[in-house]
Amino acid sequence: MRAQNLDLDDGGAEQLSLSRPVLAVRVADALRELILEGKLAGGEKIREKELTELFGVSRTPLREAMKILASEGLIELIPNRGAVVSEPTASELADAFPILAALEGIAGAQAAERASDEEIAEICRLTENLRTSLEAHDRPGYFEINQAIHNAILAASRNETLRRTHATIARQVHRARYQANLSRDRWEKALSEHEQIAEALSRRDVERTSRLLSDHMMAKLSTVLQAPNRDAQPLA
Amino acid sequence: MRAQNLDLDDGGAEQLSLSRPVLAVRVADALRELILEGKLAGGEKIREKELTELFGVSRTPLREAMKILASEGLIELIPNRGAVVSEPTASELADAFPILAALEGIAGAQAAERASDEEIAEICRLTENLRTSLEAHDRPGYFEINQAIHNAILAASRNETLRRTHATIARQVHRARYQANLSRDRWEKALSEHEQIAEALSRRDVERTSRLLSDHMMAKLSTVLQAPNRDAQPLA
DNA sequence: GACAATAATTTTGAATTCATAATTCAATTC
DNA sequence: GAATTGAATTATGAATTCAAAATTATTGTC
Numbered sequence: 226m227r228a229q230n231l232d233l234d235d236g237g238a239e240q241l242s243l244s245r246p247v248l249a250v251r252v253a254d255a256l257r258e259l260i261l262e263g264k265l266a267g268g269e270k271i272r273e274k275e276l277t278e279l280f281g282v283s284r285t286p287l288r289e290a291m292k293i294l295a296s297e298g299l300i301e302l303i304p305n306r307g308a309v310v311s312e313p314t315a316s317e318l319a320d321a322f323p324i325l326a327a328l329e330g331i332a333g334a335q336a337a338e339r340a341s342d343e344e345i346a347e348i349c350r351l352t353e354n355l356r357t358s359l360e361a362h363d364r365p366g367y368f369e370i371n372q373a374i375h376n377a378i379l380a381a382s383r384n385e386t387l388r389r390t391h392a393t394i395a396r397q398v399h400r401a402r403y404q405a406n407l408s409r410d411r412w413e414k415a416l417s418e419h420e421q422i423a424e425a426l427s428r429r430d431v432e433r434t435s436r437l438l439s440d441h442m443m444a445k446l447s448t449v450l451q452a453p454n455r456d457a458q459p460l461a
Numbered sequence: 462m463r464a465q466n467l468d469l470d471d472g473g474a475e476q477l478s479l480s481r482p483v484l485a486v487r488v489a490d491a492l493r494e495l496i497l498e499g500k501l502a503g504g505e506k507i508r509e510k511e512l513t514e515l516f517g518v519s520r521t522p523l524r525e526a527m528k529i530l531a532s533e534g535l536i537e538l539i540p541n542r543g544a545v546v547s548e549p550t551a552s553e554l555a556d557a558f559p560i561l562a563a564l565e566g567i568a569g570a571q572a573a574e575r576a577s578d579e580e581i582a583e584i585c586r587l588t589e590n591l592r593t594s595l596e597a598h599d600r601p602g603y604f605e606i607n608q609a610i611h612n613a614i615l616a617a618s619r620n621e622t623l624r625r626t627h628a629t630i631a632r633q634v635h636r637a638r639y640q641a642n643l644s645r646d647r648w649e650k651a652l653s654e655h656e657q658i659a660e661a662l663s664r665r666d667v668e669r670t671s672r673l674l675s676d677h678m679m680a681k682l683s684t685v686l687q688a689p690n691r692d693a694q695p696l697a
Numbered sequence: 698g699a700c701a702a703t704a705a706t707t708t709t710g711a712a713t714t715c716a717t718a719a720t721t722c723a724a725t726t727c
Numbered sequence: 728g729a730a731t732t733g734a735a736t737t738a739t740g741a742a743t744t745c746a747a748a749a750t751t752a753t754t755g756t757c
Binding site for chain 3: 483484485518519520521522540541542
């Protein structure tokens, strides 16, 4: 694996070059990405040396980044032994879903109240794309748009704490969700749920949007739990 | 302020002296405590030098601790300018309550399903103490027991992600909640709610325990929002 | 060849050091 | 006297260094 450039994408040419985030935060983002992509599998030991070389930074910002990921629950710090990538048990995974469902329920309610018409239109547009990618049997595309919709709803809720909390927990189940093999049947059903959600949101039906989103998330639980637990290829 | 001893309370004499947490985590705990106690007021700039002297550690673990608290939302990192203690706006505070309410609702439901009889008995016992402290007009005592009850319910839910998520968000509203001046009327009502919760939990009524806890939390929202925003005395 | 003891190496924890950016404050100008 | 410039000071960002712990390799023994 080649050394990565952590400077990328500062948001473009802003006047006066707004101060970029501290290095540790950028390293944390990059490291989080590695874990979510499965490049660092669950249970795997984190080697500081390897990662400092990969990122081209010294151990100080890397170790700070590790503290951040640990506080998010993505890795576990073991005194005098470094850290390992967390490997949630099936029951821990299952426990995350009611939380996610509740958070999405709140997001739906607040989005129905607070979203701009443009935001709702965008969510509807994404939902249409969702159907397109299902019909094209484009699994990765579907997954990506699906995630974009959920993120858009979270953003439209205008509740930053909610957005951040959701992101933290969603990451923990991210790998498992990605690996879950949607049956054709479940896939169609999920799309239909999404279309109902978009419709309820368009009518700004607070109660229904909330309930549909919450139920939608709980429906994913069973799908995920019965998925095999193969992991992506390891690093280097 | 005197230098603090971060070694305190390792849990007692465990065989083989279980490895203590990494220093950065202990510093983070201590620093978090300072913020929650109001010793470091919202908006206040964090001076590394001052804190390294207070804790008797070097800048490295302190800065790692700061990264942890930043990821919890308790402080904000400003590149090249250090960090400041977060000062949630009223609307951010208000946004946190539906989240807390939902989390407590889940906790109630799962506690009703999963708690041991001993845990439920303990929660009932604490609820009785709550009445005692109300009748003694012991505000700090009431506040402490109240918190112990909520923590006990979270623990009884046997959902570690839930417990951790709740803790993170609860901290953000902690200061505000502490400062909220309960009216006598609201105080009595809150106690009655707690007694209902303990009763529902004893009967392991999942639905009712969940709803009561959720409503109880939302009831606190208005109390907090109308509280004056005076802060505790600053550090040193 | 299996095992235990111990020496060498590697890895981690934390302090220190160095470079750079921000702040302060006096000197200067208008 | 207020505003501005620029040097001096201070604080922060990140690499390096040093010490301690853990891991691995080696040797010796049975």
